[in-house]
Amino acid sequence: MTKVGGRTRKGVTIVEVAKRAGVSTATVSRVLNNSDKCSPETRRRVYDAIAKLNYVPNHSAQSLKRQATQVIALAIPDIGNPVYVGMAKAVQETASRRGYRLLLISTEGSLSEEIYAVRSLAQRVVDGLIICSLTVRQQYLRELERAEAPVVAIGRLLDEAKVDNVRVDSEAGAVLAVQHLIDQGCRKIAFVNGTLGTVPANSRLAGYRRALFDNGLGFDPELVVDSDFTMMGGYCAMGALLDAGKDVDAVFAANDAMALGVLRRLRESRVRVPEDVVVVGMDDIDEGRISTPTLTTVSLLAGERGRIAAELLLDRITGAFRGEWRRVTVTPRLIIRESSVRYMVDTQEG
Amino acid sequence: MTKVGGRTRKGVTIVEVAKRAGVSTATVSRVLNNSDKCSPETRRRVYDAIAKLNYVPNHSAQSLKRQATQVIALAIPDIGNPVYVGMAKAVQETASRRGYRLLLISTEGSLSEEIYAVRSLAQRVVDGLIICSLTVRQQYLRELERAEAPVVAIGRLLDEAKVDNVRVDSEAGAVLAVQHLIDQGCRKIAFVNGTLGTVPANSRLAGYRRALFDNGLGFDPELVVDSDFTMMGGYCAMGALLDAGKDVDAVFAANDAMALGVLRRLRESRVRVPEDVVVVGMDDIDEGRISTPTLTTVSLLAGERGRIAAELLLDRITGAFRGEWRRVTVTPRLIIRESSVRYMVDTQEG
DNA sequence: TTGCCACGTGTGAACGTTTACATCAAGGGG
DNA sequence: CCCCTTGATGTAAACGTTCACACGTGGCAA
8 A cells, every 4th residue: 555645545554564574564663663682683683674564553553562652741831932942842852852842832821731731641652741731720730639630730830739849939029020120220120021920920029029028128009000911011011100190200011022011001102111111021022122221130941941851751751750859940141131230221132 | 540649540441441331341332433334222331330430431442442542743953043933833623623643843944853753653643743844855755755754845835846845935025025125115125134055045045036136136145144044043033234325225034033133133123123224124023013113014824834834744644635645835915014115104903 | 834034133254454462593691 | 222412494473553343232113
């Protein structure tokens, strides 16, 4: 059989190879897998047959027998989001380097999709899962803990969660950002927060308050606007601040997308950045390098977290690590660009 | 067996379900797959057993038996590139909607990786492949034509290629861009091209020349600078143009990334856009919506192409389409934003 | 009553590997 | 010269499904 009009053909199997090489299928398999325990002569004949017949082992059969697929899954809320793109890229690279393929799952941030992703581990489509969620509910944690295969969660979980976990101390990141604003001489610092109830929104707000407190500055609820982590959201939030006529000399946005919206809104109102208002974001997405002005931000090391998560997962899958659950926390880094530097306006790259 | 210290447990199989429900495994399978031909009573008992035992069918076994994995692969040169992100997102959505999962392969634009991706179809890890390449060589085409499973190529191939193919007429896109510049009154239009030898670079140059010719304008080789499709490349290319002291009233960049580099370089030299020089890019990446000025561009409908490719592939896989190879060409669209509109500088969204 | 059909279900053979175990030949030490 | 070891290979049983086929039962028409 050959491929005709869209119908696929059956591949050549190990049986035909064995026949052609004049050995048993077991021998062929041995040559392929542990080519040490077989004579050089046999090995040559088998390789010959394989080449002649164009044999390729069937992956489903191997997976079934070996109980392993050499594929890992990455479940993220949104493929389009630059933060997750960086993460996905790092995971893909790490997986590929270690001989694994990557299955991409988009959860759209919905709890049911997340749970579905975890449950589908029982199907054995993949050997393990890296999952990234914005909200943490009891049910989610329960599912993670009783998953049918190794799982690594990216993002802050409850402290008692018994799951391999890579997180970033984004509260500390927020402190870093706000402290930087204060160091620049700002005193009236607005905060554009992301979607209420999500873990990042909570911890960034906490960081904002802590930094103010540590510097003896009061917390003014009216300087906090809630938004939704999107550029449009940041744009509107800044609009609300302007409309309210609040006197503000700096804006800290809970992520870069919103910060870019803020910049855009300020530009439309002819408010100069950084001369009149200083702006800082969070995430370090590529867009921040080319905005006008370029955006000061706090890197949450998405790629780094992806890489680490993949390493943890693969160590677990291969059995290189067998202990209890682990937790890795990465430390955010301040990246200073034009939007927050008053004494120097042009041509600076972070 | 249960999961202990990272060791995975064997899942419950159809045999146990059958035993518990007091039927044969065939019946369980029938209930699961074509639940019409079995009595309601049996069906109930089977579902009961499944629920009690928490049974989930093993995907490898199903794939092996059915000769189909319900997974498709997408091979792209670079996951980080916004163009491919949009494409991947659309493919993922389409696949997911039609009950398929997505395996992501990064080829890094290397021919050998591309060929490896096509060849690995023989392994039957996936039921089909969508592949996206920047260069088209004979060997690549040969591999595509003799692939072991359905393949859809995104990007222009040679005309005689017998492969399902989704392409965009990017020469027409380039004409669109340059015509727009001419319509704005520009006469000295520079062209920042991408990596020489790639298909997109060739066709965009062709479009640039054709548009000039159609409008009776001469082609000046000195107004063409070759670059590499990156922002930094565009930045340097613009630098070269400025250093050469060429008198230019417009720049057409072969993609948005380079266009953003061009904008950046112009800003550093205090050349105003669009007042002094008009700039147009190509691709319609998100960054172009937030740059200063926002970037006029030609959308090549990456998402749309991804969606179509996925539909073609799935129709082929499911047997919904059985004919000869097909070719779909999408038509680029001009998106006018600030960087090319002289009579109106601020607050315009494309 | 007989024959036929439809329907629900069980039997068993695939699907293409891997691997424990058996087998066999050759070689070496006693 | 025999026995034991060693190494290469074959045999056959998994892995967990699906599905063609066979079988038995009951209903209905002739």
